[in-house]
C-alpha cells in the first residue's frame with residue numbers, strides 16, 4: 001500500500017512515528033497555501049509548521065505543548081494523516097503515510113490510527129458498544145465483540161454497553177472514545193486536548209487510562225494539552241512555538257512543565273535542538 005520505510009524486518013517498528021522536516025502553510029482565509037515558497041502572497045499566509053523533525057518510539061507517551069496558535073493541532077493532524085503537510089514526510093509504524101493517496105490514507109487511518117478528541121465525537125444514535133466497534137465496521141474488519149466488551153470493561157464501562165452517549169457523563173463519553181481508539185489496536189493514538197472538557201476527577205481517570213494503554217498494553221500515545229498536570233502523565237513533553245520545535249522535557253513533573261512553559265518565549269529561536277528524538 002504505502003511506501004515501506006522499515007529499517008528492520010517484520011513485526012511492529014521500534015519507531016512508532018517519525019516526522020522529517022514537516023511544514024504546513026495556510027492561507028489566512030482558511031485554505032491550504034501550497035508548498036512554502038509557492039504561495040503567491042506571503043502576507044496572507046500562516047506557516048503553522050516549519051521543518052518539524054521528530055522521532056517517537058513505540059510504547060511511548062508524548063505530550064505536545066505550546067502557546068495558542070503554536071501549531072500543536074496542525075502537528076497532530078499532519079502526523080495522523082488528517083491533513084497533508086506541504087513539505088516533509090510522515091512515517092507511522094514504518095509506513096510513509098505522506099506517500100499514499102486519499103483513499104489509501106483513509107483506510108490507513110481507520111486501521112492504524114486512533115483518535116481521541118476534546119468533544120468525544122461519538123455518534124449520538126449508537127450505543128456505547130456500537131460506537132466502540134464502529135472503526136472496525138467502517139474498515140470492514142471482523143468485529144470481535146468479546147474483545148470490545150473486554151476493552152469497555154477495562155475503561156470502566158462494562159455495565160454501560162447499551163447506553164447512548166447522552167446517557168453518559170463527559171468522563172464516561174471520553175472513556176468510550178478511548179475504547180474506540182483502542183479497539184483497532186492502532187500504531188499510534190492521537191489525543192487532542194482529551195481532558196479539556198472534563199472535571200478534575202474525570203480528567204485524571206482519562207489520563208490514567210491513556211497512561212495504562214502505553215505502560216500495560218504497549219500502545220503509543222501523542223497528546224496535545226495545555227495542562228501541565230496532564231503533561232506530567234507523559235514520558236516526555238515536546239514544546240512548540242511559532243510552528244517550530246522549541247525544546248523537550250523528559251520525565252516531566254508539573255512544576256518543571258509549568259516552568260518551561262513560562263519561559264518558552266525565551267527559547268523560541270534559541271539555537272537549541274531542532275530535532276526531537278525521545279530518550280536521547
Ligand SMILES: Nc1ncnc2c1ncn2[C@@H]1O[C@H](COP(=O)(O)OP(=O)(O)OP(=O)(O)O)[C@@H](O)[C@H]1O
Pocket residue numbers: 026027028029030031046047048066067068069070071072073074075
Ligand atoms: N484551517 C486553517 N486555516 C488557516 N489557518 C489555520 C488553519 N488551521 C490553523 N491555522 C493557523 O495555523 C496556526 C497554528 O494553528 P494550530 O491550531 O495548529 O495551533 P494550536 O497550537 O493547536 O492552537 P490552540 O492551542 O489555540 O488550539 C495558527 O496561526 C492558526 O491560526
